[in-house]
Amino acid sequence: MILLGPDLTTAGFNEEINLNKSKALYVEYEVLLPGESDVHVEKNIFLGSAVKIELSCRLADKHSHMKILQVTWKKGNETIKHINKTEISWGIQLTVSENRKLGSYTCTVTGEKEFSVVFHLQVPQIAGREKPVVSYKGDSAILICESRSYTPIAWTWYMTNGSEQIAINDSLMLDKYVIDKADANVTHLKILKLTEEDGGTYWCEAAFELGKSKGKLKLKILSLMVPLKPFLAIVAEVVILITLIFVFELYSKKKEKRAEDEKEFDQIEQLKSEESNGVESNSARHRKV
Template identity: 45%
Template sequence: MRVSGSGAGSMWLQLLLSLAALWLSDANEPGTAMTTRDINQQTRESISDYTVKGHDLSTSGSHLTTQDFKQQTEENISNLTSAVYSISIDGFSSAPVEENVILYSPANIALLCSLTGTSTDSATVNVTWKKDNERVESSNVTINETKNVLSTQYTLTIRDRNQMGNYTCVFKSDQEVKATFNLQVPQIEGKEHHVVSYVGDSVVLVCKSLKYTPINWIWYMSNGSDQVAVNDSLMPDKYIVDEKYANITKLKIMKISEKDDRSYWCQAVFKLGESKGKVSLKVLTYMTPLKPFLAIAAEVIILVAIIFLYEIYSKKKQMHAGTISCFFK
């Protein structure tokens, strides 16, 4: 059916009038008015929801396909540092072996266990890997045998703290032997030390991480069974946190009182976890060093008093004895 130019114009005019009337009726209805900001917000939310569900709203050539995402992930993994850590086990009679593996940031690592000095047929040896006592089922585990050396390797990419922990290789035949790799973040130098100061003085508590630089430092102090974060904003006239050097943190406590006699913790934050150090502060009064001296002085005074009284008693006894002897004469 054909529509003439005037008929088409009339139809479009009626459509516009209908839309205007509908818009006015919605605007007059309380609670249904929508601002431009609301529309923009709804549009963003709709786009976000649509994108999360896996749909592509971007223009041709600018969207990220599954293949692109996989390639980007592989590139990120290949950019990580790589390292191999190995433990050699001397036969089934060997005691369990452990090695600490320090990881500062995400990395590609290979854990290699070699069982040497054994003539046991490899076919009868069961080789397994465990993470924190739970068996690992992974295609990244390989087993090789060369000249009486049975080895197994577990390759993995450590991306977050949940992958840290203990990884154990287990060789089991008639006997069992195992080796454990302890994956941990760098430890703070001198994890626990003691500081002594006096009431009214100021003291500086120090923690260091010399080989590795943390992302951040956090100080805590004990409050009963709880730990309370300490920073400059807590009590600026009491605590000062010095972070001049990234691998060293200092907590200055001013106007020390007996209430400051407690434990303090410095926490180094790394990409794969945290490491804590403990500083115990002992607060003394100026009378404290005098207490042993006063105790000794008191003992001396008591001893002298006893000797003096004993001398008086002895003289009186002698005088009394002399008086009685004169009386009988």
């Protein structure tokens, strides 16, 4: 039996509960209702194989005095007959042997306040990769999916072509796709000789006794020029900077030379003026004599 206490029953809390690989024939889950009418409790239970299961909800002891008016168990909108385990605990028993038995089961307790918990029974989720896998044109890439709780019966890879998903199997381009089946809980898809067309969305699908589950991965292909762009940008900036410095130095030298030429010209003109003034003074003296 797995008991989830009040410390776990918080608003919007969503806990993943996985059956272990021993494939137990019978399991029981009991949730302690939080005692706050505005708190919505949800529990995920992942099932990969057939199992007998009991789901129950129970009020905390501090609410045992509350007068219970109605207890309702539902699968979707369908009301299910439940059992009274105790005065403050109610449950349902299921044999989950096929996919249609999976889904959401809700326990609602109505009294002075209303409490509820939703059990989501579903096939195990597949752990893929949130961020895109990045590789370069002409190189290779490896996409990885994993089932952490149950061992799948089989794995299948798909690539997306527009709105269509195309299965990647052993007969599809052996020189392009390689599927590693060494570990039953993990699958690797190796894509060789990457082109820009290989970029896009890929799916890994795990088949379980109770249904199938998919993981989504994205592959991004970069050109070999992409990693060089920052370097080329830096080189371009350096070239521009050196060119500006060279032009500035050349301009400064020309300006200095022009200033020197003007200064020399002014000195020559001043000397000529002084010589001219000296000649005129001498002529004036001679005339006075």
